Amino acid sequence: MANQRSSLPGCLLALMAFLVLFAVIAPGSFLAGALLERNGVLPGSTAGQINEGPAAFKLLWQARDIINNHYVDRSAIEDQRLAYGAVSGMVESLGDTGHSRFLTPEMMQAESQALSSDFEGIGAELTTKDGMPVVVAPMENSPAERAGIRAGDVIVAVDGQDVTGMALSQVIQHVRGPKGTSVTLSVIHEGENQITDITITRAKIPLINVSAQMIPGTTVLLVRIGSFSARVGDDLKAALQQGKADGAQKIILDLRNSPGGLLDEAILVASQFLTDGLVMQEQDAEGNRKPLAVKPGGVATDLPLAVLINQGTASAAEIVSGALQDQGRGQLIGKTTFGTGTVLNQFNLDDGSALLLATRQWLTPKGRVIWHQGIEPDITVELPRDASLVTPSRLKGMTPTALQASQDTQLLKALEALGKAPNAARR
Structure with missing residues (x-):
């Protein structure tokens, strides 16, 4: 069965990503910046299939081998991280910023949680604009709003780590966390040039509809x-x-x-x-x-x-x-x-991650x-x-x-x- 989601900036999902995510749903749909339909699980690919595919995709395997053999920080080399980065980059290359995107299993779980009565986080929704992570909006009376996060804020660092070139899924992973813990966002408010550091204590956030x-x-x-x-x-x-x-x-x-x-x-x-x-x-x-x-x-x-x-x-x-x-x-x-x-189709991948791809618009x-x-x-x-x-x-x-x-x-x-x-x- 297909679940339609209408835009949650994306709507969220803009779609966007709430911290936790938010979205919009139609007769089974979400409105987070786009409408979403869930289509069945896509068949998995093997390395052999990759090598048998278009010549350009062989570059993926070649790049992976070079990284494995030569990258100096051995602890950073992890196949799943590399795979998620490649898939995320593939979707981002379509240019449908803030709409079509890749969701890790953790993001899928967060999205489901955001549609329940409450969730834990800072209470803000994120998307990307011009390649930068941007706050779509803080939730009413959320930790993010009380701390001074504003709609349109560009996030340049999380806990001191530069996120300007980071995939949105990775930014969200850095920002999310359990209640009682804190996170510092370095942001540029809309219309300003200077960076402002804002420390936010995560909390359980009831959804005020x-x-x-x-x-x-x-x-x-x-x-x-x-x-x-x-x-x-x-x-x-x-x-x-x-x-x-x-x-x-x-x-x-x-x-x-x-x-x-x-x-x-x-x-x-x-x-x-x-x-x-x-x-x-x-x-x-x-x-x-x-x-x-x-x-x-x-x-x-x-x-x-x-x-x-x-x-x-x-x-x-x-x-x-x-x-x-x-x-x-x-x-x-x-x-x-x-x-x-946009109306998004959600294609589930084998490990619980998913692709959200724009197929229609409203x-x-x-x-x-x-x-x-x-x-x-x-x-x-x-x-x-x-x-x-x-x-x-x-x-x-x-x-x-x-x-x-x-x-x-x-x-x-x-x-x-x-x-x-x-x-x-x-x-």
Whole structure:
């Protein structure tokens, strides 16, 4: 059976890799930056088969022999490490950075763990851009976020070891670890030139999928989706119903730093705000398109809406953003999203590792390509460099004065935009 994953930056998987990984799934799919289908185990290859294959592949065996015979650091020579490096390099040579990739057995296990209720790590999602490991987004209230890791951070070293030329799978192995242990990331924040060392204590991280809170002094409900894992659509519906019961007349949907998740859940989330039409289109290599429609029964189709996005908004979150923008349902406020959107096929290898290869891509309802381009906001708003996002959990106990004094310029702009909107739905 095939499991479709929609982009988890990749979405994660962007796909990307969570620390632990994150992704997006469709009817069995993941949205971590790409949609994923699991196809059966691929047959293994032997050295003889390699030598009988294309002439260029004989170079692999020749290079291995030279390394075995001449490399000075004998302890570094290990067949599995060399094999994983070769496979990873082969996939990376396709140029599908952040999407098609190789997963070691450990990464496969981490990905499975990330889809459960909690996991251990720093709580950030990684991908590669221009050959460099980059943070897609830290999770809300995660060790990474609390320590100062930001979306767009370029990682140059882990515990003092240079990782700039390292395969993403190796970077993740260096960053991951059990709760209570620490790791130091040397990063370059987006828009800066200097390297900043950030030490993070790993922890058990519960996945906060949906959180909501009335914004003090307003009738606006702030709803945040941290990830698109199982039951997010149901959780969002419940949060919206409770918000309406509490007097919510307008909604701000916060998709900032949301790396993706299940494709089915992305459709259900968008459908809470739309009455009809499409959520997205899926296009194959021949250009054939398959429309995916809105599910009936949305509970917030008649409330004014603003949507917060940033460079950490990826995969499933981009599907939702694109659908709401194309249907004119609400203004997108913030920064251009990450730009993920391929459908990946997962091919399992003999030792528990796997290849994720892009086979299809998804488009917005109007046919806009998101892959490598992202979704542009209707209103571009920069967040101050040292500002923290105001989340529903931070809103609890916050006064209107404290909110206005916060540096979350994107949220404040969304409030301003909604203040000028009528109470009827803007269609």
